[in-house]
Amino acid sequence: xxxxxxxxxxxxxxxxxxxxxxxxxxxxYFDIKKAVIFTSENMMIENQPFIDExxxxxxxxxKVVLLSPxxxxxxxxxxxxxxxxYELYSNRGSSxxxxxxxxxxxxxxxxxxxxxxxxxxxxxxxxxxxxxDLIEIDYFKKLWKNRxxxxxxxxxxxxxxxx
Numbered sequence: 001x002x003x004x005x006x007x008x009x010x011x012x013x014x015x016x017x018x019x020x021x022x023x024x025x026x027x028x029y030f031d032i033k034k035a036v037i038f039t040s041e042n043m044m045i046e047n048q049p050f051i052d053e054x055x056x057x058x059x060x061x062x063k064v065v066l067l068s069p070x071x072x073x074x075x076x077x078x079x080x081x082x083x084x085x086y087e088l089y090s091n092r093g094s095s096x097x098x099x100x101x102x103x104x105x106x107x108x109x110x111x112x113x114x115x116x117x118x119x120x121x122x123x124x125x126x127x128x129x130x131x132x133d134l135i136e137i138d139y140f141k142k143l144w145k146n147r148x149x150x151x152x153x154x155x156x157x158x159x160x161x162x163x
Contacts, residue, residue: 011098016047025132067104099112101113
C-alpha cells in the first residue's frame with residue numbers, strides 16, 4: 001500500500017549485467033514478486049539461466065528488455081526504451097515501479113536514474129560490501145513532488161536535436 005491509499009501492484013525494474021548478487025539481495029530485501037529485467041544484448045545468453053532461476057524461485061519476470069549500452073547515442077536510446085517500458089507497465093499509476101540502480105554498465109544505471117528523475121520513482125542501490133547493504137533512495141520522488149518535472153518525460157521520449 002502506498003501513501004495514495006490505493007493498493008498498488010509493485011513492479012521492480014532491475015538492471016542485470018555480469019553481477020547477480022545485487023538482484024538476489026533486492027529480491028530478498030523487498031520480497032520481489034514481479035520484475036522487469038534490463039540487460040545488454042550481448043549478455044542475454046549468459047544471463048538467461050539466472051533469469052530462469054529467479055523465475056523458478058517465485059519472481060514473475062514479466063519482460064526482459066534488451067539494451068545496447070555500447071552504441072552511439074546509447075544513453076539517449078536506453079533512456080527512451082526504459083521510459084517506454086515504464087509507461088507500458090506503470091498502468092498510469094495503478095502499478096508502483098521501484099527501480100534498481102545497481103548492475104549493468106554506468107550508462108545503463110544512468111538511464112535508469114533518468115527514468116527515476118522523470119517519473120519521481122523510488123529507487124535502491126546495493127553496496128558492494130560484505131553484507132551487500134541495500135540503500136533505499138527516495139530522493140527522486142521528493143524532487144518530483146517539489147518541482148514541475150512533468151515535461152522531462154517528453155524531452156526524453158522526443159530526444160534532443162543535435163546542434
